[in-house]
Amino acid sequence: MSLGSPAFGVLVELVLVLVALGMAVKLLLLNFWRAVLFLFPASVRVRPEAPAGQMELPAGLSPLAGQLRALGFVPLGSHVEQPRFQKGTSSYDFAHPGEHTFATLHFGPDGKPRLYLLTPLAPEGFVLTAGYRRPGFELPGRYRSGGVTEASTERLLRIHLERLQGLVPTEDFSWEGRLMAGQAWYQGAGQREIRRQNLQGLLWTVVALAIVAGLFLGGGRSV
Structure with missing residues (x-):
């Protein structure tokens, strides 16, 4: 497989998609519970x-x-x-x-x-x-x-x-x-404090979901 071949380009794109997907999953694992806590502090x-x-x-x-x-x-x-x-x-x-x-x-x-x-x-x-x-x-x-x-x-x-x-x-x-x-x-x-403490978790969760959506609805179609 040569560097300029279509197959190599597809492989590189697949690797990039998997790396981005892995980053999104990691962000979700770290922050999804904080996003839930921001939205529903009384659920504790x-x-x-x-x-x-x-x-x-x-x-x-x-x-x-x-x-x-x-x-x-x-x-x-x-x-x-x-x-x-x-x-x-x-x-x-x-x-x-x-x-x-x-x-x-x-x-x-x-x-x-x-x-x-x-x-x-x-x-x-x-x-x-x-x-x-x-x-x-x-x-x-x-x-x-x-x-x-x-x-x-x-x-x-x-x-x-x-x-x-x-x-x-x-x-x-x-x-x-x-x-x-x-x-x-x-x-x-305590709800205002909880939301202030977990706002960053909500934002990172939104970023992770946006990455996943972009992969499956956008660039993911070309793989």
Whole structure:
């Protein structure tokens, strides 16, 4: 087969089509679930995993858990948050009813331990303060979220309580209350944040689908 032959040209075009198709499939595998999350943030399931007495805390989260206990937090149990087409992420919950605050431990995408504090508001809304980088977002009187990097657990709690000033927290800081708060976050106040975090996934999914459509409806016909 010579370089200038029609058969060679067809072979080169076929290889290019397969490479483009492989790239599109990879983009879809990485981003399709994020596109679904952008479009349907309330589809995330928040389900109980184990009550406090049966909660198996990973060793990597034990130092943060010890710091929470030293501040007066008590363990509630663990739960799983599961977007569509993804494995669930385990979260380990604590509460300090006197400070009207939940604390949740989990591992981030980078495998590092993470902690965030959460207070549901009455009649609706949340204050969320993370111990890692998280863009700030606020709806006056209803929602405040943001992150503080390199802060001790004690300082993070002080910051969270300062951000609660002028707002009315709810009174249910049981494990059931934590599960309800998690689901309510996905169904309400958290949806804008979810969409902002997953917009890039939606755009890459559109790009991947456009590549596939172009291959099958356009250039793919000449192969």
